[in-house]
Amino acid sequence: MPRRPKRKTMAAQADRYDLYLRSVQEPSVEVAFFDRVYRREFGAPPQVLREDFCGAGAVSYEWVRSRRDRIALAVDLDNEPLVWGVEHLASELSEEQRRRVILLRHDVRRIYRQKADVIAAQNFSFFIFKTRPELLDYFRAAHRNLGRRGVLVLDLLGGSDAIRSGTEDRKRRRGFTYVWEQDRFDPVTHGYLCHIHFRFKDGSELRRAFSYDWRLWTIPEVRELLLEAGFDRADAYWEDTDAKTGRGNGNYRPRQHGTSDPAWVAYVVGTKQPKRERRK
Numbered sequence: 001m002p003r004r005p006k007r008k009t010m011a012a013q014a015d016r017y018d019l020y021l022r023s024v025q026e027p028s029v030e031v032a033f034f035d036r037v038y039r040r041e042f043g044a045p046p047q048v049l050r051e052d053f054c055g056a057g058a059v060s061y062e063w064v065r066s067r068r069d070r071i072a073l074a075v076d077l078d079n080e081p082l083v084w085g086v087e088h089l090a091s092e093l094s095e096e097q098r099r100r101v102i103l104l105r106h107d108v109r110r111i112y113r114q115k116a117d118v119i120a121a122q123n124f125s126f127f128i129f130k131t132r133p134e135l136l137d138y139f140r141a142a143h144r145n146l147g148r149r150g151v152l153v154l155d156l157l158g159g160s161d162a163i164r165s166g167t168e169d170r171k172r173r174r175g176f177t178y179v180w181e182q183d184r185f186d187p188v189t190h191g192y193l194c195h196i197h198f199r200f201k202d203g204s205e206l207r208r209a210f211s212y213d214w215r216l217w218t219i220p221e222v223r224e225l226l227l228e229a230g231f232d233r234a235d236a237y238w239e240d241t242d243a244k245t246g247r248g249n250g251n252y253r254p255r256q257h258g259t260s261d262p263a264w265v266a267y268v269v270g271t272k273q274p275k276r277e278r279r280k
Contacts, residue, residue, distance in 0.1 A: 009204035010176075016209040017056050017084045019198050023171070023178035024123060027062035033252065034118045034153055035066075037237075037269055042149050046117035050075060050145060052108040053125030056085035057101065061093060064100040073114060075104045109138050115147040121154050127192065127214035132225065135217070139229035143272060152231070152270040156219060161263040163187070163216070176200050185216065192216040219258075222268045231270035238266050 031049075038046040049063045050073040060072035076082055082103055090098050104112065108121070119142050129135040142152045161167070162182070169180040179197040186192075196210040219236050226234035238255035239248040252267055 010200035010202045011198070011204035011206040014176075014198060014200070014206050016198070016206060017081060018088070019173075019176065019178070019206070020196070020210065021056065021058055023173055023196075023198075025058050027058045028066075029250075030059050030120070030122060031062050031066050033267075034063075034120060034151075037153060038118055038151055041151060041271055041273070046151075047071060048114065048116045048118070048147075049073070050112075050116035050119045052119060052121045052142070053123075053128075054085075055081040056089060057082065057103065058085065058089055059120065059122065060101050061085070061089045061097075064097045065093065070100065071114070072101045073104055073112065073116060074101060075106065075108050075112075077105065077107060079105055109141040111141060111144050115150075116145055117147060117150050119145060119150065119152045121152070124155060124157060124212075124214065126154060127212070127217060130189075130191070130215040135222075136225050136229055139226055139231070139270070142270075143230045146272050148272075148274055150272045152226070152272075154222060154268045154270075155265060156217060156222065156268060157263075157265050158216070158218065159261050159263040190216045219266060219268060226268070226270040229270075230272070232273055233271040235269050235271070236266060237269060239264070 034049065035045060045067065047069055048071045049060065051057060051060045052075050054060055054074040054076045057074035060074040063072040064070050074082070074085070082105060086103070090101065102114070126135065126138060129138055139152070146152065163185045164182060165184050167182045171178045177199040179199060181195045181197060183195055184191070184193040192212070192214040194212045194214070195208045198206040198209055223234035223236065235254045236258070237252040238258045240251040240253060241247065242249040258264070258266065
């Protein structure tokens, strides 16, 4: 008798971009935060978003869905996730909404003619720049890619747990387990090598679905470089704590100081504004 073909494992059938979106990103939450930060600074809703290191562009597609007058620039060097986003995310939008998303396959340091109200570099993506001159160059380009009034929104991670090598953080999701592996941290260079794995109930695993070779930047370093790049202010947004649970509640506000949590995520927002509007 002919042998039956082996059944494909769940890992072999998995779509890594779909798994990433379901595990890591919350586009509606990010869009709401960008909107709140910009309104706080300028008293009006932002119109144009530039999503740097956009991957599949999930935030950009959510941005144009959130208001009828919004435009999104989705910027990434890698064509594969951009194409995936067109096939799986843009297809859920109306034709009119799709026209308001501009896909740009180029370096995020390139200056583009369409200026943005908000530039977002999320999921620690700017950590790819490992030297001070490289990161300063990116911040200067972002300053130029903003209009007369604008904000650059960055997220960072840190804490004692974040710099432990050889550790895994697991989160169960529907149908799979998301695994964040901190492979290696170098205290001299702040080099940071991490991987994302996905594990399935049939015992199969999609190993190193995504890998990141970064430098772990600190909040003071990023704030100082933003000011050097020409931003008028660089504010740290720290997460509030739920009084009952003692855990973060998802609400981020500008803070001058933070608590020494073992694992934290925060935002740094660089603000660009005309001189006559600058806060004293």
